[in-house]
Amino acid sequence: MEDLISKLIDRGLGNIIDKxxxxxxxxxxxxxKDSQDLNELEERYTKLELSKEQxxxxxxxxxxxxxxxxxxxxxxYMAGMRDAVLLLxxxxxxxxx
Numbered sequence: 001m002e003d004l005i006s007k008l009i010d011r012g013l014g015n016i017i018d019k020x021x022x023x024x025x026x027x028x029x030x031x032x033k034d035s036q037d038l039n040e041l042e043e044r045y046t047k048l049e050l051s052k053e054q055x056x057x058x059x060x061x062x063x064x065x066x067x068x069x070x071x072x073x074x075x076x077y078m079a080g081m082r083d084a085v086l087l088l089x090x091x092x093x094x095x096x097x
Contacts, residue, residue: 017077021077
C-alpha cells in the first residue's frame with residue numbers, strides 16, 4: 001500500500017492538489033475575505049516606519065510562518081489521500097497490485 005501512495009506522490013500529487021484546491025479557494029467566501037484583509041494589513045505594514053533591520057526581522061518571521069503553514073497544508077492533504085486509499089483498500093474497493 002505504501003508503494004501505491006509513493007507512486008501517487010511521484011506522479012505529481014502536487015498538481016492534483018492544485019487542480020482540485022484552486023477552484024475551491026476562488027469560490028470560498030471566508031478565504032476571499034481573509035485574503036482581502038491580508039492585503040489591507042500588508043499595506044498598513046508597509047507604511048510603518050521601521051528600520052531596515054526591523055523590517056527584515058518581521059519579513060523573515062512572516063515568510064517562515066507562511067512556509068510552515070504551507071508545508072502543514074501539503075502534509076495534511078497527503079495524509080488525507082493516504083488515509084482515503086487505506087480506507088478504500090480495507091473496504092475492498094481497491095486492490096493492491
